[in-house]
Amino acid sequence: MGTVLLVVPTAVVTAIVLTGLVRAGRREAHAERVRIAEEAQRRARRSLEAVWAMDGRRFEEYIAQLCRRDGCTEVQRVGGAGDLGADVIGRLPDGRKIVIQCKRYAKHRTVGSRDIQTFNGTARAEHHADVPVFVASCVFTKPARAFADRHHLTLIDIDLLGFWNDGTALTSFLDLDIARSGTNRKLRPDRDRQEQRPADHPWRNTS
Numbered sequence: 253m254g255t256v257l258l259v260v261p262t263a264v265v266t267a268i269v270l271t272g273l274v275r276a277g278r279r280e281a282h283a284e285r286v287r288i289a290e291e292a293q294r295r296a297r298r299s300l301e302a303v304w305a306m307d308g309r310r311f312e313e314y315i316a317q318l319c320r321r322d323g324c325t326e327v328q329r330v331g332g333a334g335d336l337g338a339d340v341i342g343r344l345p346d347g348r349k350i351v352i353q354c355k356r357y358a359k360h361r362t363v364g365s366r367d368i369q370t371f372n373g374t375a376r377a378e379h380h381a382d383v384p385v386f387v388a389s390c391v392f393t394k395p396a397r398a399f400a401d402r403h404h405l406t407l408i409d410i411d412l413l414g415f416w417n418d419g420t421a422l423t424s425f426l427d428l429d430i431a432r433s434g435t436n437r438k439l440r441p442d443r444d445r446q447e448q449r450p451a452d453h454p455w456r457n458t459s
Contacts, residue, residue, distance in 0.1 A: 311356035
């Protein structure tokens with residue numbers, strides 16, 4: 253009887269230790285996944301240094317080229333005065349019409365809900381878009397992402413743009429949960445550009 257009484261506590265202790273090890277392993281695995289994701293995000297952003305040096309027109313041409321790379325057809329850069337929010341238009345590989353608005357903003361800026369609402373009002377009604385896409389070289393505000401989610405607009409912020417630039421196909425971004433993906437935390441401005449007045453910013457997009 254004495255031997256049996258000793259076995260039960262030992263089994264309990266063993267179970268507790270194993271449970272603790274499993275939980276610790278899960279925490280470490282989760283922390284590693286977060287670290288890998290954050291490093292991938294940093295690499296993607298670093299790949300966009302040349303993008304932040306573009307003007308609005310070159311940015312639109314760059315987005316058009318990414319579309320062509322991913323198998324889109326009939327791709328045209330149409331941005332300019334009176335474009336009604338369409339900077340790039342084309343056809344996805346499956347034939348659907350894609351209409352893209354491009355905002356080549358400084359990295360520390362944001363695109364707000366008003367810009368997304370304006371685009372939503374023209375993309376389908378004026379341009380007959382099957383897939384409206386808004387691409388920005390910065391982040392979108394939380395209300396902007398929530399609005400886009402409600403109205404089925406695709407947003408490609410600076411992080412997703414980094415992955416697109418690195419080879420991820422455009423179609424991979426079309427079904428993302430916009431309200432929950434991405435971040436609305438602003439990036440810090442470059443030190444050597446902080447002293448420039450807004451009118452002097454070479455990266456400002458007037459489209």
